[in-house]
Amino acid sequence: MDVKDLVATQASVIGSMLIDERTVGPTLGKITGEDFVTDAYRKIYFSIRKLFSDGAAVDPVTVVNALAGDESVDWYDLVKGCMEITPTAANVDVYVPIMRQQARLERIRHLGGLLQTVQDEDAARGYIAQLEGNLADNPRMRTVTMEQGLTDFLERQKTKERYYSWGLKELDDRMYIGSGKYVLIGGYASHGKTAFALSVALTMAKYHRVGFYSLETDDKTLHDRLVSTMAKISMGRIKRREMEQDDYDELTRISGDYISRKLEVIMAGGCTVEDIYSHAQAHRYDIILVDYVQLIRGTQGRGRTEEITSVSIALHTKAQTTGITVIGLAQLSRPDTQGKQQRAPRLKDLRESGQLEQDADAVLMLYKEEPDNPHSRRVLSIEKNKEGEVGRVFLSFDGDIQTFRLNHDQTIRKPKREEPEYKQLDLKELPDDTDVPY
Numbered sequence: 001m002d003v004k005d006l007v008a009t010q011a012s013v014i015g016s017m018l019i020d021e022r023t024v025g026p027t028l029g030k031i032t033g034e035d036f037v038t039d040a041y042r043k044i045y046f047s048i049r050k051l052f053s054d055g056a057a058v059d060p061v062t063v064v065n066a067l068a069g070d071e072s073v074d075w076y077d078l079v080k081g082c083m084e085i086t087p088t089a090a091n092v093d094v095y096v097p098i099m100r101q102q103a104r105l106e107r108i109r110h111l112g113g114l115l116q117t118v119q120d121e122d123a124a125r126g127y128i129a130q131l132e133g134n135l136a137d138n139p140r141m142r143t144v145t146m147e148q149g150l151t152d153f154l155e156r157q158k159t160k161e162r163y164y165s166w167g168l169k170e171l172d173d174r175m176y177i178g179s180g181k182y183v184l185i186g187g188y189a190s191h192g193k194t195a196f197a198l199s200v201a202l203t204m205a206k207y208h209r210v211g212f213y214s215l216e217t218d219d220k221t222l223h224d225r226l227v228s229t230m231a232k233i234s235m236g237r238i239k240r241r242e243m244e245q246d247d248y249d250e251l252t253r254i255s256g257d258y259i260s261r262k263l264e265v266i267m268a269g270g271c272t273v274e275d276i277y278s279h280a281q282a283h284r285y286d287i288i289l290v291d292y293v294q295l296i297r298g299t300q301g302r303g304r305t306e307e308i309t310s311v312s313i314a315l316h317t318k319a320q321t322t323g324i325t326v327i328g329l330a331q332l333s334r335p336d337t338q339g340k341q342q343r344a345p346r347l348k349d350l351r352e353s354g355q356l357e358q359d360a361d362a363v364l365m366l367y368k369e370e371p372d373n374p375h376s377r378r379v380l381s382i383e384k385n386k387e388g389e390v391g392r393v394f395l396s397f398d399g400d401i402q403t404f405r406l407n408h409d410q411t412i413r414k415p416k417r418e419e420p421e422y423k424q425l426d427l428k429e430l431p432d433d434t435d436v437p438y
Helices: 003-019 021-028 039-053 060-066 075-085 089-115 121-135 146-156 193-204 219-231 235-239 245-260 273-282 304-322 355-359
Strands: 182-187 210-214 263-267 287-291 325-331 362-368 378-385 391-398 403-406
Touching: 003 021, 003 039, 003 075, 003 089, 021 039, 021 089, 021 273, 039 060, 039 075, 060 075, 182 193, 182 304, 182 355, 193 210, 193 219, 193 287, 193 325, 193 403, 210 219, 210 273, 219 235, 219 245, 219 263, 273 287, 273 304, 304 325, 304 355
Parallel strands: 182 325, 182 362, 210 263, 210 287, 287 325
Antiparallel strands: 362 378, 378 391, 391 403
16 A cells, blocks of 8 residues: 555545534544554544534634644644645545545554564464454444453543433433433323423533434424423413513523523424434534434335334434434324223333334333323333333423423322222013023
8 A cells, every 4th residue: 555545545534624624523423543544643633523522613723723732743734734635525425434444454464564473372363353353344343352341441430420411300310321322202292292302401401512303393382492491481471472571581581591501403304314413413412302203214115114113223323323312202102091091101102113112222201190181290201221220200290381390299199990880780681591590
């Protein structure tokens, strides 16, 4: 391999991200530091990744400034050279696989050289295993030895992990949801799952960048709800355009907090999982909420079940590979009843595909305790939780101000059984062919 070609490809990948900042997120999701053979380019890559993850602008000035403490290279000339050698950022998806292949071949050559110097078979086997790993290289696969796993574990224990807060201590104490997770919130229509998701989005957006992808409700309606939730203004007065002076005063009081939340609402009707995650990476979201999963466009022409299955698998895979947590809302199948008592929803009630429950790291069900009572408590049931506890949390929901709060009564109420009406059986009612005991 020509060294000039190797350098040019690395420079072109760097140059593409510096020429067009929109390519940064998608490109970072496809490469690692190991894909840069040249140390200087690897340092530029890490600087770009750090700026991007911090939400800072990624451009030649910020990158050079980030590397200012390292005097081993003239960073200004190197960054300028990367941009000059790059004909267009539009071809970055072509440059990336070429660069990865070149880096892999360089690692193979290096390991081949080391093999020639070994003095025992154990060392040779180690190098051969690494060679096989490079030959079977897959960007979605990563091998971790027991030794490395233990080292990573001890390093993680040195810092306190901050999991995403749901705004309810009872939920936070049971669920440990961090980056790269896939969570589903299932619910029947009009039981409050969108209102609950907006409340969660507001809570998480206090400390994290959040994107709310709506495939059903328009942005004006969602912001009506968000204002009602934060300012505790009646949805009725908002919808009738009859806000009172006290409402405006309260809105003024909370406006600074409202604007400071790092939450963006995106109208995403007709989008695919790829569309959503490409947009999410470009906007540096830590968490995305999707309302709702069954409306995401999947693989066409394969039947509805297979289409939703492909959507679910893609959401799970993208969450893992990008580190962006997805909280997806999901419709449930029509509730069936047991006599006059409607049963609580189960995992199998997730509409149109059993794959949804299999892929999710956690599944919550939100439903009315008394389906026919508009003022019923809401049950938030943790039905699946890979890294925590399952259980139920009872909530009160004030629809007028779109607000959930913990219900003080957390006891499970047993449904009243309706006793059959007693009726004296008249012997004349017995059919003629009925056996009698006398």
